Amino acid sequence: MTPGEPVKPLKPRKLLPRRITLRGRLTLIYSGMFLAAGVVLLGVTYVLFSQQLSPQGPKVFSGRSPATPPATVLPPADGAVRIGSDPGKWMKAQEDKLRDAATTSLITQGGIALAVVGSVAAGFGWLIAGRVLAPLHRVTDTARRIAAAPVADRGLHERISLRGPDDEVKDLANAFDTMVERLDRSFDGQRRFVANASHELRTPLTLGRALVEMAMHRRTASQDVKRLGEDLLQINARHEQLINGLLLLATSENEVIERRPVDLADVVAHVVTQTAPEAQQAGVTLHEEAHEAVTAGDALLLERLVQNLVENGIRHNSGHGGWVRVASRTRDDGRIEIDVANTGPVVPAYEIPALFEPFRRLGNERLVTAKGAGLGLSIVRSIVRAHGGDATARPHEGGGLVVMVTLPPDSTPPHPEAWTAPPQGPTLRM
Template sequence: MRTPGEGTSGGGASAYRFGAWRGSLRLRLTAVFGLMFFVAAAAVLIVTMVLVDNSMRYALDLAFPGSYGFDPKLPSSVQQYLAQQQASEPATQRVILASMQGNLLLKGGLAVIAVGLVATTAGWLVAGRLLRPLSMISSNAERIAGRTLHRRIDLQAHPGEVKTLADSFDSMLDRLDQAFAGQSRFISNAAHELKTPIAVNRTLVEVAMNRRDAPVEVQRLGENLLAVSERHERLIDALLTLARAEDSLTELLPLDVADLARSVLTASAAEAERLEVTLEAQLDPAVAIGDPVLLEQVVRNLVDNAVRYNRPGGVVTVRTGRGPYGAQVAVGNTGPVIAEHEIPVLFAPFRRLIDRVGSARGSGLGLSIVRAVAQAHGGEATAAPRPGGGLEVRVLLPADGPNARPPHRR
């Protein structure tokens, strides 16, 4: 399976840079400025050549009248010389005109090219100066989108179109910030209101089950109710994790994904042994910057899914390491056969991998949480079926954190 950007570190980066230059507004403005100057300069040069040609023809007509009044008293040799001069005047005029035109075209063309290069360079600098506020807006918008909605562009510039654009963007951020804040408050309140009655119900069921005179039917009913309550609690926790992953990250720390995977494998060893699943790990250092709690939840969801949706005697492989653009973790299992076209569906909320064989275990949010957390960190989560059955999910995390530019994807 190819991770985003894997195998294209040279060509992909070059294509990305070429695409960025090709779509650069500054480059296009400079090209327009330069083209307009060369067209205007060529027109001026042509008009100049026409005017100079007319002026030279007028001057040559005055210098070479074309006819001489011969004095019969002049010696015959002089008269013969004047006749030869009169006959050669048209050729002389043509030579003078051709020399003038060639000289003007050569030196004028060189002057146009030299001044055009200077003008194009000046156009590049002027375009950069004019577009600097837009670059500031773009960079600030990227930082705001990557980290938090509490920051604003607050462009300090004279009133104009760019200032209006920045102020409008700030107004939109205000409304988005209020909307996300309201959503976070609603999620927190809803979680509290949902978990409190579930905890109360769990306590009442446990008290009823622990009574000395509780019949066997009550014991069985209590076990079923406790299992349902536990599933509801896991669903609420998964929804909270998904909502937090899709919101802005608040705690970013340097960490090693290999340490997180090692901790998760230790906690999952008992469950894997109970289900007769073998855990295999190759944990190479994978340093990244992110939220430790959310990233540990990512690894935990991947390992839990790989263990839960496996076959007896199956294997779960966990590998961490350094990828082309950052840290990566890959978790695979030997579960049921999965078709390639079913992969995108697995990342949708409330879609379970094992639904096709009739099991209702899990909340169906595991891979949705994995992808949401990866994207919140500026990375990506991909999956591919394994030969013979099973799935391998790979998570790529930029080494420089969520604000790093994502790798070019073809």
């Protein structure tokens, strides 16, 4: 806001109406219909009652001449009725009083009776609505138990198995059971696939480790062979750890169960050291701004996250003269932030959402000779979501991309084994 600019009045916040349950709405409908019918019935009774009180019979006239005034009858001292000089007017007044008293009594007592009976009807309507909606509550409770399971595929064995009349509610319950059964079969197939993939991926790694160890322990093995074997064993061990982490991530529905405190400043420093040779070969300068940022999660997956972002910035850069800046910090609200920016080709804003999808690349990079496998940012988003965070990206001014990752702060109790940066060695590629 610039000085002198008029202050815009704040719009009042609209209060959201409280939620009314279906049972409450049905009760209100029942009660409203009953009261409306009662009011109509009371009105019809009032009209009929007024018609019955109206003088519709033949009028009886006396034999006196209209010009002759009637005699005045005075009541005796014992309280008899006194009739004045105009008995017709007196009778009319008495009829009006009787009609008013009867109408008032009808409306008052009828209204009280209608209110009492309406309250009783509302109570019965509430009970009946609860009885009718009980199967829906059963469906809701089952769905909530399935959704609240720590791992999604562990709650899919539950079924509603609703018994009762063959109506719309039972159709809904049967459709829900069918859907959950198909999901259960799908997760069973996924578990079998993950188990088979785990075996197929671990077997060649185990065989490769055995061959390397045999070559290293030969008597004729030179020092160069032993050093090469140590590097290969380290790469093999990192591959095994990464496969175990990714398989655990796949079987736990993108949720990291065991969390340890991890300082992302150490992770950033380690990843920058590991990727420095690749950046130097590509003519890209790495800028590191590692500030303390402690979160909780899997150290290997978080390292993979930062490494994917840095490698993505190096490989998709403008070449000699380009740069990649990676920073970690703790925001004012306590959340952890990782910011990786790089120079490079111009990235349209509408292309950014597709970059986080598997095997999606920018523009004409859908080639066999393209850099990487097109899984870097999709793995980044998967790891971030597994840790309860979020990953966003935006085009960098002048070309390139800015990827921002936010993670929750560390809230785990202190653990005796603090995380340390992985040992220096060959960089794991994916």
